[in-house]
Amino acid sequence: MGDGPFGLCAGHIAIVAEWAGAQWGTTDLLPGACRACGSRLGVHYPSGWVCAACEWRVGDVLDDGLPPPRVDVVYYLGFRDRIKIGTTANPRQRLGRIRHDELLAFERGDRLVERRRHGQFAAWRRGTSEWFDASPELSEHVRRLSAGVDDPWALYLRWLGEAAALRG
Known part of the structure; x- marks a missing residue:
């Protein structure tokens, strides 16, 4: 048994952590800077990465012919x-x-x-x-x-x- 608040063994903690990551994603560094906003922080889901700043799904195609958005x-x-x-x-x-x-x-x-x-x-x-x-x-x-x-x-x-x- 671990000394955490729920008395789970290391094996069960790993199972819970994996389940939580699948449900809510795991925040981590993106594989590369977000192409939409430049952020490096992302959320990793079993289905792929999403930028934590702008929610662009890594791998989605951006229209490279457009200038970057302007935000005053x-x-x-x-x-x-x-x-x-x-x-x-x-x-x-x-x-x-x-x-x-x-x-x-x-x-x-x-x-x-x-x-x-x-x-x-x-x-x-x-x-x-x-x-x-x-x-x-x-x-x-x-x-x-x-x-x-x-x-x-x-x-x-x-x-x-x-x-x-x-x-x-």
């Missing part, structure tokens, strides 16, 4: 005691060019949403830049955006996958 995001970057609010359709490239300590959150939206946020938090804006003091109000907004999101990049990848799925 408003990003929130932390740097010392400041927060930058900006927007981009290519966050990896854009954020790679901006000095920051941490990616705090993504919000789906374009320049219109960015302008609304700049107006909403204008009292804490630093000059005419896109940098703001980390006020309690702005920090609470970022906290709400990131609630339940362990990794903002995973959320962005899910949005890319959804956009790819919607266009067929």
Whole structure:
């Protein structure tokens, strides 16, 4: 008998683990990056692999003639005691060019949403830049955006996958 909560032997634990994997899949690294969104995390079922970020079934054909889907995001970057609010359709490239300590959150939206946020938090804006003091109000907004999101990049990848799925 094992010392686990159910007193099963190692053989029975292996049987239960195999059954659970067949029922709900096993999360693991994909054999290669997801062709739909680029994620490396997948779920392995007896019938094959599915991307954990966008749910693209590995092996399904993508229309390679289409450009990658465009998903505009408003990003929130932390740097010392400041927060930058900006927007981009290519966050990896854009954020790679901006000095920051941490990616705090993504919000789906374009320049219109960015302008609304700049107006909403204008009292804490630093000059005419896109940098703001980390006020309690702005920090609470970022906290709400990131609630339940362990990794903002995973959320962005899910949005890319959804956009790819919607266009067929």
